[in-house]
Amino acid sequence: MPEQQEHLVAPRLYLAVLIALMILLIITVVTAFINLDALGSGWNTIIAVTIAVLKGLLILLFFMHVRYASRLTVVFAAAGFVWLGIMLTLTMSDYLTRNHPPGINPKGEPRYIAEPEPTGSKPPQLDVSPAEHGAYH
Amino acid sequence: MSVHATHLDIVPSDIRSATIEHQFESADQQRETATLGMWTFLSTEILFFGALFVAYGIYRLRWPEAFRQGSIDLKWYLGTVNTGILLLSSYFMAMAVHASQQGKNEKIVRNLIITMALATVFVCIKMTEYYLEYDEGLVPGITFTTHEPDPKSESAFTRAFTRFDHWTGQAARNPRERKTRPPQEQLFMMFYFVMTGIHATHMLIGLCLMTWLLIMARRKKFTPYWHNPVEVVGLYWHFVDTVWVFLFPILYLLRNP
Numbered sequence: 001m002p003e004q005q006e007h008l009v010a011p012r013l014y015l016a017v018l019i020a021l022m023i024l025l026i027i028t029v030v031t032a033f034i035n036l037d038a039l040g041s042g043w044n045t046i047i048a049v050t051i052a053v054l055k056g057l058l059i060l061l062f063f064m065h066v067r068y069a070s071r072l073t074v075v076f077a078a079a080g081f082v083w084l085g086i087m088l089t090l091t092m093s094d095y096l097t098r099n100h101p102p103g104i105n106p107k108g109e110p111r112y113i114a115e116p117e118p119t120g121s122k123p124p125q126l127d128v129s130p131a132e133h134g135a136y137h
Numbered sequence: 138m139s140v141h142a143t144h145l146d147i148v149p150s151d152i153r154s155a156t157i158e159h160q161f162e163s164a165d166q167q168r169e170t171a172t173l174g175m176w177t178f179l180s181t182e183i184l185f186f187g188a189l190f191v192a193y194g195i196y197r198l199r200w201p202e203a204f205r206q207g208s209i210d211l212k213w214y215l216g217t218v219n220t221g222i223l224l225l226s227s228y229f230m231a232m233a234v235h236a237s238q239q240g241k242n243e244k245i246v247r248n249l250i251i252t253m254a255l256a257t258v259f260v261c262i263k264m265t266e267y268y269l270e271y272d273e274g275l276v277p278g279i280t281f282t283t284h285e286p287d288p289k290s291e292s293a294f295t296r297a298f299t300r301f302d303h304w305t306g307q308a309a310r311n312p313r314e315r316k317t318r319p320p321q322e323q324l325f326m327m328f329y330f331v332m333t334g335i336h337a338t339h340m341l342i343g344l345c346l347m348t349w350l351l352i353m354a355r356r357k358k359f360t361p362y363w364h365n366p367v368e369v370v371g372l373y374w375h376f377v378d379t380v381w382v383f384l385f386p387i388l389y390l391l392r393n394p
Contacts, residue, residue: 006165006168006238006361008235008238008239009231009235011232014231014235015228016226017228018224018225018227021219022224025220025221028390029217029390032386032390032393033392036393037393044390045391045394046392048386048390048391049386049387051386052385052386055224055382056379059227059375059378059379059382060375060379062231063228063231063371063375063378064371064372064375064376067262070169073169073172073173073176076173076176076177076180077176078181079180080179080182080184080187083184084183084184084187087184087187088187088190088191089168091194091195092194095194095195096198118265119195130207
């Protein structure tokens with residue numbers, strides 16, 4: 001049975017990938033110091049993560065040879081990311097859709113301000129009156 | 138963009154068969170199996186690091202201001218230099234794998250030594266950062282203080298970095314005034330130390346593996362038909378690099394809301 005030759009990537013391509021990675025690194029650092037809130041909240045995060053994904057893809061496809069790998073290897077390589085995607089999607093579909101904006105307490109203050117302890121030992125406020133609430137005295 | 142190694146054809150057939158384990162039909166199948174096994178391991182690694190990333194995301198949503206302050210308190214320039222070093226080391230690892238595909242052992246040695254040197258520089262910079270964070274009162278449970286420590290109590294080394302921070306205008310700390318830190322910044326620092334610590338451990342394991350490759354390459358063990366260890370360690374190294382590519386922006390760069 002004739003031996004298949006392994007795909008040899010030209011060193012020039014590796015160099016091109018390295019240069020692309022370095023340019024992306026510079027872009028991501030520069031954009032981190034520009035407040036992009038004018039575009040809408042969270043754009044700094046979106047750009048930082050998108051550039052990270054691009055860099056990750058470049059490394060995966062070219063340095064890790066996924067682009068030249070057999071389909072079986074590609075499936076194995078993708079499996080981890082697919083499961084990570086499920087974990088992220090299901091978790092964030094909860095945390096991103098809670099009823100008040102994340103990081104803001106119901107009073108609209110940033111949450112890192114320590115919330116004062118209620119003075120005295122008043123029982124927690126209930127939506128129902130104690131009389132209606134059988135178990136509470 | 139492919140280069141065909143024509144010298145493969147002149148390798149005697151007994152050298153080919155000598156490096157193929159009996160359960161494999163061909164060198165190609167043997168290599169494919171090794172790569173597949175490595176990717177299976179890397180999938181578990183993706184989930185291992187992935188869980189930390191998801192947890193980090195949840196707590197960042199919960200305490201955005203504290204995490205922002207945490208990012209500002211890290212040394213962004215050291216993180217940037219380290220990212221560049223790691224990307225460069227990945228390039229030289231790719232070149233080592235490239236040399237191994239052609240069975241050029243001297244070239245493997247040369248590229249591996251550069252990769253290992255860069256990895257060592259990375260770990261040294263990382264340790265320097267840990268030292269600075271220790272001195273600046275940022276290690277939760279050990280030195281963390283909600284009031285920034287008095288610069289006078291710090292070592293001259295740390296003060297030099299504080300002055301540089303101030304000079305770049307991105308200073309979290311003004312040497313002349315002491316600010317307070319949100320207590321939840323400890324949570325950020327916890328994630329920072331666990332994530333970068335596990336990453337650094339992976340790098341040290343990678344350095345050990347590369348030492349092993351170096352010894353084998355010095356003994357001219359690798360041929361175009363059998364160089365699976367180089368390829369597999371290469372995959373591992375690039376994976377560790379990819380993890381850092383994601384760690385770097387979420388830890389160091391998310392300083393704007």
